[in-house]
Amino acid sequence: MELKYKKLISKELNELENNLSISVSSEIELATEVSSYLVNSGGKRIRPAICILVAKAFDYSGSDLIRLASSIELLHTATLIHDDVVDESLMRRGKESIQNKWDNAHGVLVGDFVYSKAFQLMASFDNPNIIRALANATNRISEGEVLQLSLKNKDKLTENQYFEIIDRKTAELFKVSSVTAGILASCSKDQLDSLSQFSTSLGIAFQIQDDILDYYGDEKFTGKKVGKDYEEGKFTLPIITALKNADPKIQKKLLSLFEKNKKNNFEEVLNLLETANTYEKMQEVFIHYSKDCMNKLENVPQNPYREALEDIVSNLGLRLS
């Protein structure tokens, strides 16, 4: 089932792809080669899509939109490249990661190159509020990365810490995608506030869904191996929810399994999660955020672009039902 937005803004999404390719082409061949390898590898483009849908929902028809959407996607791409260096990830979007195909140095420096391309695009806007919003988002995202790093070797992550990290690492870029689109479309302060809340909740719902699917998804459907977060020792929502709700004996067992981090006891972990109704609890959290998305969207004019945004929210939920 294809999401509505893909057809509705297919022209803009094509322009985005062209613009991304042009943006990362450089006099320095290696910079073009390595950055294009990831930039042209067909991500979901969900952040630029939100940016485009919001601007068009508010009737923006100027020429700045694709450039804005591109700067956001490049910022996202740069963080992925550096994430893969830091996590020593082997794969990204079904291909070898840059640090795996080339090496750490290529990951660090080409990541910086992609950042610099995002900044050049950002700097091209006439409205300083757009530039500042993007610069502030860049900072909050990078602080989120450092926060996650600082909590990496802790025994466990609290629910608050988890939400602080995903608010910065995921929701922040969703937020700035939609708020800068609103600024471009000359939205009022109230409208910008609604957009900010809508897209923050959407970013959180998106990350929650991602974390749930990592434990309960169907590999054929998600394209990702089930249990990867657990294998990598990442504290994500399933473990955090179970630790919050399970009885002390189960908590202890879970933590001990998590510490040992054996690759062959994922089934045992799933059984323990079940005893604490973890899936249902997580669904409640997800529903809270997706309802908030829908509520906040009521302040957006009723038109096909808003419907496509609602469709994105509904679709996240469908994949969990």
Added chain:
Amino acid sequence: MELKYKKLISKELNELENNLSISVSSEIELATEVSSYLVNSGGKRIRPAICILVAKAFDYSGSDLIRLASSIELLHTATLIHDDVVDESLMRRGKESIQNKWDNAHGVLVGDFVYSKAFQLMASFDNPNIIRALANATNRISEGEVLQLSLKNKDKLTENQYFEIIDRKTAELFKVSSVTAGILASCSKDQLDSLSQFSTSLGIAFQIQDDILDYYGDEKFTGKKVGKDYEEGKFTLPIITALKNADPKIQKKLLSLFEKNKKNNFEEVLNLLETANTYEKMQEVFIHYSKDCMNKLENVPQNPYREALEDIVSNLGLRLS
């Protein structure tokens, strides 16, 4: 012998130090801790000093200068942090490098944090030309890094390639330091062109001096171990100059020593360089650029700030005589 600028703009340099400390303080403790470790470790602040001197030579007295100088120093710091990850350098400014004291992940992510702080400062300017000049410089610098990486495993580096790399990696930031200061001080197009040429030549002269001192400097004076570039297998001006001027037999010998990269044959390399008058040839190149600096400074109003800029240029030469 202390450089004139240190006394002349000591007030501004103190403000700079304060502003740098404030800029890297963050809600995320680890981000503050690791970035302050390098930011507060007392670099020469030559780039911000040039920025301040140029603005004041053109009689700028507004409140934007320290913020501009800080953004430039932070941009420089971020590149140092990532350079140390890429080069696996153990030391920086006489202390353990971040990637050595912590690890790669800290280097990559705290480097990104410092970049993001530089961008936030950049985004705070009202004049879009300042923001764009800084974003373009960031891009050219990062392209210089990737260019250097792409040439890393080549047999040798040509003179042109060497100058292309130092123009991007070193001169670009000198250039933008002085040009953005000129924009702040409402300089004319002609004045900005002169500033651009002055500071590009200064950046190149600075790097040439650095490369010469790496072979011929006095460790007591420079604080750096002699022969480090050679040990690390870096093609810099001494080798490039010798390969250009020596007879074929010596060239072959040099290349073979360089390939083997033995740590105990530095004396032999120095002897080979001497047969090709390498030191004198490099001095000629240095003098060409430092003369160009002085010529271009003639378009700057005659005042103590210009004298301090001239003093920086003369001092680079003194260290080579």
